[in-house]
Amino acid sequence: MDKFEQIIGEHPLFTGMDEKYLHLIVGCCSNVVFKPGEFVAHEGDKADNFYLVRHGKVTVETFAPGRGAVTIDTVVEGEVMGWSWMVAPYEAHFDARALELTRAVKLDAACLRKKMEDDPAFGFEVMKRFVGLILRRLHYTRLQLLDWYGNDK
Amino acid sequence: MTSSPNPALTDPRILQELAVAASIPQGEAAAPSMSPLPFRVHTSRQETHDTFTLELSPASGAEKYPFKAGQFNMLYIYGVGEVPISISGDPVFPAMLIHTTRAVGAVTKAMKKLKKGDVVGVRGPFGTAWPVERALGNDVVLVAGGIGLAPLRPALYSILANREEYGSVAVLYGTRTKEDILFRRELEQWRSRLDLEVHATVDRATGSWRGNVGVVTTLIPKAPFDPHNTIAMVCGPEIMMRFTVIELMKRGLEESDIYVSMERNMKCGVGLCGHCQLGPTFICKNGPVYTYKEIKDLFRKREI
Numbered sequence: 001m002d003k004f005e006q007i008i009g010e011h012p013l014f015t016g017m018d019e020k021y022l023h024l025i026v027g028c029c030s031n032v033v034f035k036p037g038e039f040v041a042h043e044g045d046k047a048d049n050f051y052l053v054r055h056g057k058v059t060v061e062t063f064a065p066g067r068g069a070v071t072i073d074t075v076v077e078g079e080v081m082g083w084s085w086m087v088a089p090y091e092a093h094f095d096a097r098a099l100e101l102t103r104a105v106k107l108d109a110a111c112l113r114k115k116m117e118d119d120p121a122f123g124f125e126v127m128k129r130f131v132g133l134i135l136r137r138l139h140y141t142r143l144q145l146l147d148w149y150g151n152d153k
Numbered sequence: 154m155t156s157s158p159n160p161a162l163t164d165p166r167i168l169q170e171l172a173v174a175a176s177i178p179q180g181e182a183a184a185p186s187m188s189p190l191p192f193r194v195h196t197s198r199q200e201t202h203d204t205f206t207l208e209l210s211p212a213s214g215a216e217k218y219p220f221k222a223g224q225f226n227m228l229y230i231y232g233v234g235e236v237p238i239s240i241s242g243d244p245v246f247p248a249m250l251i252h253t254t255r256a257v258g259a260v261t262k263a264m265k266k267l268k269k270g271d272v273v274g275v276r277g278p279f280g281t282a283w284p285v286e287r288a289l290g291n292d293v294v295l296v297a298g299g300i301g302l303a304p305l306r307p308a309l310y311s312i313l314a315n316r317e318e319y320g321s322v323a324v325l326y327g328t329r330t331k332e333d334i335l336f337r338r339e340l341e342q343w344r345s346r347l348d349l350e351v352h353a354t355v356d357r358a359t360g361s362w363r364g365n366v367g368v369v370t371t372l373i374p375k376a377p378f379d380p381h382n383t384i385a386m387v388c389g390p391e392i393m394m395r396f397t398v399i400e401l402m403k404r405g406l407e408e409s410d411i412y413v414s415m416e417r418n419m420k421c422g423v424g425l426c427g428h429c430q431l432g433p434t435f436i437c438k439n440g441p442v443y444t445y446k447e448i449k450d451l452f453r454k455r456e457i
Binding site: 069146 | 328329333358363366371390396
């Protein structure tokens with residue numbers, strides 16, 4: 001088993017996935033390192049990749065005039081960074097920046113999308129897992145909207 | 154129209170309880186009472202833009218004010234009113250009575266203006282405590298939201314005073330912005346310890362914040378504890394506690410191993426007036442600290 005097979009196989013996003021599918025994913029992987037402050041993605045740019053963060057921390061942020069960069073979320077070790085690659089026009093909705101030295105597995109979105117198109121069962125399997133991830137993020141975002149520390153009521 | 158007497162004032166059992174509560178001698182160990190004891194303000198310190206800490210010492214000169222982590226006092230500002238405030242000091246070294254609260258109502262706003270030497274009335278300590286003894290031998294996770302860190306701090310002091318008797322200890326703290334972080338310097342000191350995991354997250358961040366962004370529940374999936382041998386203590390706004398309990402249970406904690414601190418309109422402090430009644434329980438007396446198992450049926454009821 002090569003290094004990527006092990007990393008992908010052990011990642012919570014792909015837990016229990018069929019080995020032949022894991023093999024398809026591994027074929028789209030490479031390693032990447034981001035220095036502190038380095039942008040992982042720019043709002044409006046093509047979402048050509050997504051990342052499994054292995055070490056470090058990435059902020060998801062947007063720029064607001066008069067306020068500077070406003071951080072909306074942080075993605076840390078063990079989590080997945082990016083889902084704009086799944087839906088046309090495949091453009092990043094926010095900036096993403098490494099807050100500290102960050103190591104990640106980069107997944108080539110075009111490579112994976114092609115494999116998903118070619119094998120719809122594989123495509124559905126990946127989609128299901130991403131929907132779970134998106135649902136969890138949406139849930140946390142909704143809780144954030146509650147502003148529950150506001151007046152402690 | 155006829156008025157019927159308050160049943161509490163005719164029930165011999167309750168009258169007996171009231172008599173006992175009112176007659177407990179006020180010695181070195183201040184005991185719950187219906188009459189406030191005078192305390193002097195030793196220090197008043199602003200914590201964040203809307204929270205502050207009062208350090209009080211007994212006007213009688215008594216050297217100690219014993220309490221258990223999680224208990225609260227009724228603080229009386231003469232001429233203004235009385236409010237329940239959790240004790241945020243160290244139960245292991247109770248030389249000074251410490252309260253941290255937010256200035257939101259008439260009483261707490263008046264309290265914020267108190268100066269060194271001013272006198273406040275204190276009744277207490279009241280209520281149940283965090284399970285620091287039950288947690289011995291277990292991992293511990295403390296989850297605090299906003300000002301909820303204040304009532305949990307005494308539990309952490311107790312645990313740290315006896316640190317080797319516990320497994321891993323994690324503090325997960327969420328607040329609105331970095332400016333709202335309570336006890337910031339102390340949190341940083343705790344985080345520098347090798348035997349303590351401290352994680353903070355804020356809902357919104359700009360500029361220099363280098364920590365996590367997101368609600369406190371996002372910290373739970375990765376917190377270092379063994380769910381089969383962990384006691385969780387949760388304090389914060391009720392809605393935050395509700396979702397925190399859900400995340401803790403997803404990690405495998407039992408309902409009876411999760412403790413929450415409830416807050417209602419406590420008035421008498423001894424379970425007589427009924428202001429803090431939550432279904433069949435009086436929070437001032439049977440709480441404020443409950444296991445989730447004890448309180449879960451009341452947790453989601455909209456009517457109470």
